[in-house]
Amino acid sequence: MTNNKKHILVIDDDAATCDFLRELFEEEGWRVSAALNTAMALAAVQTEQFHLIVSDINLNEQWNGIELLKHFRQIAPQAQVILISGFGTLETAIEAVREGAFDFISKPFNVQEVVATARRALQLAEEATPPEPETLKELSARYASSGLVGHSRQMIELYMEIARVAAYRSTVLIIGESGTGKELVARAIHQHSPRVAHPFIAVNCGALTETLLEAELFGHVRGSFTGAISDKKGLFEEAEGGTIFLDEIGETSAALQVKLLRALQESEIRRVGATKATKIDVRVIAATNRNLEQEVKAGRFREDLYYRLSVITLLVPPLRERREDIPLLAHHFLRRTCAETGKQVTLSEQALKALYDYDWSGNVRELENSIEHAVLHSRGQVITEADLPVRLRKRKEGDSSWQARTFADLPSLEEMERRYLLHVLESVNGNRTRAAEVLQIDRRTLYRMAERFKINLDGE
Numbered sequence: 001m002t003n004n005k006k007h008i009l010v011i012d013d014d015a016a017t018c019d020f021l022r023e024l025f026e027e028e029g030w031r032v033s034a035a036l037n038t039a040m041a042l043a044a045v046q047t048e049q050f051h052l053i054v055s056d057i058n059l060n061e062q063w064n065g066i067e068l069l070k071h072f073r074q075i076a077p078q079a080q081v082i083l084i085s086g087f088g089t090l091e092t093a094i095e096a097v098r099e100g101a102f103d104f105i106s107k108p109f110n111v112q113e114v115v116a117t118a119r120r121a122l123q124l125a126e127e128a129t130p131p132e133p134e135t136l137k138e139l140s141a142r143y144a145s146s147g148l149v150g151h152s153r154q155m156i157e158l159y160m161e162i163a164r165v166a167a168y169r170s171t172v173l174i175i176g177e178s179g180t181g182k183e184l185v186a187r188a189i190h191q192h193s194p195r196v197a198h199p200f201i202a203v204n205c206g207a208l209t210e211t212l213l214e215a216e217l218f219g220h221v222r223g224s225f226t227g228a229i230s231d232k233k234g235l236f237e238e239a240e241g242g243t244i245f246l247d248e249i250g251e252t253s254a255a256l257q258v259k260l261l262r263a264l265q266e267s268e269i270r271r272v273g274a275t276k277a278t279k280i281d282v283r284v285i286a287a288t289n290r291n292l293e294q295e296v297k298a299g300r301f302r303e304d305l306y307y308r309l310s311v312i313t314l315l316v317p318p319l320r321e322r323r324e325d326i327p328l329l330a331h332h333f334l335r336r337t338c339a340e341t342g343k344q345v346t347l348s349e350q351a352l353k354a355l356y357d358y359d360w361s362g363n364v365r366e367l368e369n370s371i372e373h374a375v376l377h378s379r380g381q382v383i384t385e386a387d388l389p390v391r392l393r394k395r396k397e398g399d400s401s402w403q404a405r406t407f408a409d410l411p412s413l414e415e416m417e418r419r420y421l422l423h424v425l426e427s428v429n430g431n432r433t434r435a436a437e438v439l440q441i442d443r444r445t446l447y448r449m450a451e452r453f454k455i456n457l458d459g460e
């Protein structure tokens with residue numbers, strides 16, 4: 001029902017202005033999203049379609065209205081743009097209109113003027129032709145189906161890495177702080193690999209004693225120890241044809257490390273108590289939040305096993321290094337928690353800002369828990385700062401991280417798409433049919449994209 005409503009994105013670093021415009025526009029029956037800076041705006045524009053963008057001209061020092069306009073043109077070509085000019089920015093505003101902005105409105109606002117201008121812009125947006133589907137959106141959507149949410153440059157690069165390594169058989173080591181999503185990444189690799197029809201089995205190596213872990217992983221034969229009343233397959237054998245995920249690999253004992261090394265080197269395992277080895281075809285993905293190189297130097301982790309495991313190493317970046325994913329993740333968890341609890345709540349701009357400013361040493365898991373906490377504690381229909389866990393409320397005034405991120409940190413959407421296309425072509429050795437399959441587009445679209453990016457499809 002809300003889908004055919006006109007959708008407006010309001011961007012202003014002053015939350016009060018956002019709220020004012022939101023109320024005004026919602027009264028007109030339009031749907032409104034708000035962003036307090038360029039990073040949030042970018043995240044919003046990449047996930048949702050907007051008919052109109054109403055943006056402050058002076059969002060930060062690096063970007064004047066003209067440059068902002070150019071970026072919006074690129075990432076949301078279907079949207080009309082209205083700029084808000086404050087004191088001293090009138091000239092830029094006029095220039096922006098010459099460059100293709102729909103119009104500008106000045107502060108202090110004249111309510112009638114604001115609504116009338118927005119109405120005219122929306123009319124024009126309706127007449128504009130719908131854009132072609134964007135492959136980068138499709139890319140993110142594909143990973144969203146594996147549960148991975150994020151549009152930051154770092155996450156897009158991670159998706160590309162996943163796509164690249166999924167095809168191989170080789171071992172992958174996933175490193176990253178606790179709660180960054182290492183297990184999700186492992187699952188995504190499996191889901192995008194030729195092994196997808198076979199099992200994915202996750203084992204937490206830190207949760208079991210040495211003897212139990214060995215029996216779990218490799219199985220045992222009847223009578224090999226007290227309680228082994230029959231032969232039992234281990235998880236390696238259960239995962240035949242698929243993938244085994246060894247989480248917290250840094251916690252394994254020296255003796256087990258030897259056995260794992262053998263399994264990797266010889267593709268065979270020996271059940272506890274067995275004399276014969278069993279051949280296996282299982283891909284191993286390991287993860288750790290320890291610094292394994294340091295563990296090797298300290299003599300706690302076998303060097304040869306480390307080299308075996310780290311043929312391919314993927315680093316999952318901490319959340320504080322990809323803050324532009326925070327709004328997206330917050331809404332993702334909010335939607336999920338609302339669905340689970342039957343509550344209907346939204347996030348206030350202030351709460352979102354507090355989430356954005358926080359340091360997230362517990363990464364995505366901590367964000368996930370905080371949103372659940374906030375939903376459970378919210379009394380009204382809107383989550384305010386007061387509903388957030390206490391540690392989040394004490395944000396430092398004047399913290400610059402909120403303002404510091406700009407478009408300058410990110411390659412354009414166009415550039416990311418180009419890189420992705422090149423990367424896919426390379427990984428399928430220029431085979432167009434395969435490339436189209438991988439990209440989940442038809443060949444005509446592939447040709448159009450190649451033409452747009454001036455990529456020669458004939459060359460190998």
Ligand SMILES: Nc1ncnc2c1ncn2[C@@H]1O[C@H](COP(=O)(O)OP(=O)(O)OP(=O)(O)O)[C@@H](O)[C@H]1O
Nearest residue numbers: 147148149177178179180181182183184289364365
């Ligand atoms: N990009 C993401 N999108 C959506 N959910 C995520 C993302 N990253 C992590 N999560 C969620 O955060 C939680 C922690 O993720 P996960 O268990 O994969 O982290 P981890 O890196 O394995 O942590 P640990 O080192 O503590 O084992 C999970 O509930 C997961 O669903």
Ligand SMILES: [Mg+2]
Nearest residue numbers: 182183247287
């Ligand atoms: Mg984990």
